[in-house]
Amino acid sequence: MKFFTIALMAVVLSSATVGFAAEATNGAPRIKIVLVGDSTVTDKFGWGLGFKQLLTGRAECVNAASAGRSSKSFINEGKWTNALSLKGDYYLIQFGHNDEPGKGPDRETQPATTYRENMTRYVDETRAIGAQPVLVTSLVRRHWDTNGDGKITSSLLPYVEVVKQIAAEKNVPLIDLHASSQELCEQLGREHCNALSPIKGTNEVDNTHLNAKGSLVFARLVVAGLVKAVPELAPCFRITTNSAVLPLKASGEK
DSSP, X not given: OOEEEOTTOOOOOSHHHHTGGGSOOTTOOXXXXXXXXXXXGSTTTSSHXXXXXXXXXXXXXXXXXXXXXXXXXXXXXXXXXXXXXXXXXXXXXXXXXXXXXXSOTTTOOOIIIIIHHHHHHHHHHHHHTTOEEEEEXXXXXXXXXXXXXXXXXXXXXXXXXXXXXXXXHTTOOEEOHHHHHHHHHHHHOHHHHHTTSOBOTTSOBOSXXXXXXXXXXXXXHHHHHHHHHSGGGGGGBSOOTTOOOOEEEOTTOO
């Protein structure tokens, strides 16, 4: 029986994790974390569901992410206004996938101009309501090099770099999910990553989105990055960067 370990990861599936909402908060108001982004952040296709499963009773999470949206269309469709109306304490913001060329004029942005403007707006308007923005670089697509070297070629780097620049310039906490997810995927390899991916209607592996197992695995990276960037949120999560490594079975193994 073959196993692989995920470095710096622990996936907790205990009854306590499932029942996090019922945990006592000692009367203190819970911290509200709002997720904003595209499908790779949603509960159905991204790391949002796993993120919620890692919360303690000290925090609640509202997932305002929406499939198919870019930094541009999320604003233009009024979804950003709706997210701000939730009055969260922290906003985790991740866009990029649908900002790329080929996504159509309603969604496409240019990294150095319109994308930068939009992401800066998210930061400024989050702060304007008294909340803390946290920028998240895009979850990597599992697009493997054709030469078989086990490496990933990412088209998202121009957008990733802009997010990192804004975080540095405006002193915004940053979760570099693109880097950590690429590192993890290359460590695991294609076969093991397939076990974390949904299957398309064409019976092909979806190398962009996540299944339930993948949601929890990559949410673990988000939480590790968040606790590092915003240490005061550590009590809000069951898993910290010091958690033990958990072996997972690859697809088809017994």
